[in-house]
Amino acid sequence: MAFVVGMAASFAVSAQGLDASCGPLQNAFGPFDYRTERGNNLYLVEKAHFTPVVESLIKGNAGYLGGDIDYTLRAFPNHHRALIAAMRYGQKTKLPVPPNMKYSVECYFARALQFRPDDTTVRMLYAGFLYRSSRADEAGKQLERVAFDAKDNGFTQYNIGLVYLEAQQYDKALAQAHRALALGFARPDLKDRLSAVGRWREPAVLTPAEGASSSPASLPGDAASSAGSGR
Secondary structure, three states, X not given: OOOOOOOOOOOOEEOOEEOHHHXXXXXXXXXXXXXXXXXXXXXXXXHHHOOHHHHOOOOOOOOXXXXXXXXXXXXXXXXXXXXXXXXXXXXXXXXXXXXXXXXXXXXXXXXXXXXXXXXXXXXXXXXHHHHHOOOHHHHHHHHHHHXXXXXXXXXXXXXXXXXXXXXXXXXXXXXXXXXXXXXXOOOOHHHHHHHHOOOOOOOOOOOOOOOOOOOOOXXXXXXXXXXXXXX
C-alpha cells in the first residue's frame, strides 16, 4: 500500500476535544461511522460528493474538488478512501490546507481519530502520513497502538507490516510478516517484497507475539494526541 501526503500543519488536540483550528465534529449531516453506516446516508454522500471523478482528483462533482472531499469527511470523518484522497490532494497541491478544504490534511486525521479512536485503518493511514512527513517516532506510536488493538487479527498485523515496509523499516516489517504467518494469514506479498530488497528470512518458530510488545508504548491519552505538534 502506497501512502501519499501533503505537508503537516501545526495544531493541538486536547483531552477535551479538537483544537479550534480543526473545527467541531458536529455536522448538519452526520457525523457517521464509515465502517458501520453503509446504507442510504453513505450512498447520498458518495453519489453527490465522492464520485470516482472526485476520488481520482480530476474535478469536483457538486462543486469544487476540495469542497467535495471536505463535505465527505465532515459527514464521515473516518471515510478511509476520502482520507487517502485528501492526502493525495495535499501532495498534489503542496499545501497543508488544499484548495477549498476547510482544514489541513492532518486535521482530518485528528478529526477521524477523535471521532473513532478504535479505527485501525485510520491509524495506519495516519502512520503513513507521519512517515512521509519525516515524523517516524510519532508514526511508530500509532502503529504500536494498532498492533495492540488488533491483537490476533492476522490481516491487520500484516497490513502494519506493509506500512513499515513503505517506511523502509524492514526489521519491523519482517517481524509483522512473521506475526501474521503465526496467526494464519499467509498472503505472500509482504514476503515477496521483503525478499526483493534482500530482507526476508524464514521465522525460526512461528509465535503470534513475535515482534510485538504486550502493550503499546505511550498510548495516546486522547484520540489523536500524538498529532499534537506538526513539524
